[in-house]
Amino acid sequence: MDAATYAVEAAVEQNHWWFAVRRELFAREIDGLSVGPRGRVLDIGTSTGTNLRMLNELGFERVSGLDSSEEAIHFCAAKGFRNVRQGDVCAMPFAPASFELVLATDIIEHVEDDGAALAEIARVLVPGGVALITVPTFPSLWGLQDRVAHHKRRYRLRQLVAAIRRAGLEPRRRYYFNYLLFVPIWAARRVIDLLGIELGSENEVNSPLLNALLRAVFQLDALTAPLLHPPFGVCALVVARRP
Secondary structure, eight states, rough: OHHHHHHHHHTTTTTTTTHHHHHHHHHHHHHTSSSOOSEEEEESOOOOTHHHHHHHHHTTTTEEEHHHHHHHHHHHHTTOOOEEOOBBBBBSSSSSTTTEEEEESSOGGSSSSSHHHHHHHHHHHHEEEEEEEEEOHHHHGHHHHHHHHOOOOOHHHHHHHHHHHTTTTTEEEEEEEEEEEEHHHHHHHHHHHTTOOSSSSSGGSOOOHHHHHHHHHHHHHHHHHHOOOOSSSSSEEEEEOOO
């Protein structure tokens, strides 16, 4: 990601509607898994530590992080998250079968070879281990955030599921989420592009009132998406198991 994007995320991720509610969604998914507090957990693409914050609050005791950016690792260290290594998701510095749970949330869209990244996730999981994977979806939503985050692609859910299966993992749960805000986000990105607005990150577009409103909408979304399985959403989530 651009340096300015890391700086914005580091400053807002604790309370920003997107990061806060996404952590709530992930926490519920993880709570439904058979991974205890002593389970070995890897967060790939830690960025500035939003998932590490959640895993700490959930009581996990053996958590590792991985990010390709030295700057991101410094942001994590400043927040007290020090067990983060620098490395490539397509060639991770971990032995096979090292983790019971791997989080790869909004990371594989950053790499040219997402198949290699998914194969690495499968490699570092123990047999029976679980990966929680999310990606941005629908190419029509391509916009400023994709550019500043250096995304290579946006997905459809069936495309993601097929790639996960090719990597040797078994998808167990899958759904789109952030569907209630799909149209507003699409419209906002078209306006940003039309007007040529330059921002370090879309996360800069916020205020206390807007944050509270969007957080309420996204909380409803995150509660209902796993039940309703909407046919579209800004993101997709897959929970997959290594056989």
